[in-house]
Amino acid sequence: MPDPREYQTEAIVIKKTKLGEADSILTFFTPRLGKIQGFAKSLRKPKSKMAGHLELLTHSTVSFSRGRGNIPTITGAQTINSFMPLKNDLWLTSCGLYTIELVHQFTAEHQENYGIFELLADTLAGLCEVENKELVLRYFEMHLLESAGYRPQLRQCITCHRALDPATNYFSPAAGGLLCPDCNLNQPFSYPLSLNAQKVLRLLQGEDFTATARVKIDADLEREMENVISGYLKYLLEKEVKSAAWLDTLREQRLQFKRPI
Secondary structure: OOOOOEEEEEEEEEEEEEEOOOEEEEEEEEOOOEEEEEEEOOOOOOOOOOHHHOOOOOEEEEEEEOOOOOOOEEEEEEEEEOOHHHHOOHHHHHHHHHHHHHHHHHOOEOOOOHHHHHHHHHHHHHHHHOOOHHHHHHHHHHHHHHHOOOOOEOOEOOOOOOEOOOOOEEEEOOOOEEEOHHHHOOOOOOEEEOHHHHHHHHHHHHOOHHHHOOOOOOHHHHHHHHHHHHHHHHHHHOOOOHHHHHHHHHHHHHHHOOOOO
């Protein structure tokens, strides 16, 4: 009979916290255990054998041992996917850090959510492979919101429940979806959303990742959707997403140098 104090799981490293001179506390998201933590002794020493397998944005098989403390000790790790392109490019690193910050913010400890684990793994792979990184992020946000129970209503007015006309409508973070122009008159804060932006967001919400990866959109439409979703995320979390501010800075720098994202 296996020792219940020893166990192993796939995990993606979503946070690292320094402890003392060389130790670390790691936060993982796993397929069946949800968000968990582990204590890694001497992880920051140059000769640590596990350090490369426990980097942020790394998908690994991790072994744990339960001791007397509240946090289990990490006893071994083996990389499944390092997502190396994310580690070699500042923009991609920032995109990856943004995804894991959102997963950390929208999940509670020890609550299984295989859908979010699969979404995170697919998103990190997509950031490595798909040309339009912004579209990958929008897909991730839409499906994370759904898995976390905050699916925005995009097909009918959230107030009067009528089907939306094919025209500019308005996204209300407080209402959790789109408003028709009439109902928007009574809302203190909302974002106008063009017809094209509505179409793409509905596509992202309703299709799988492979289908949406082929969508072609311009920079203005990308920015419009990013503004709307970021406003919704900020409203739900009641605070700024720290890594989002850094992403905005990098976007501006890349636009100044006219380098495509």
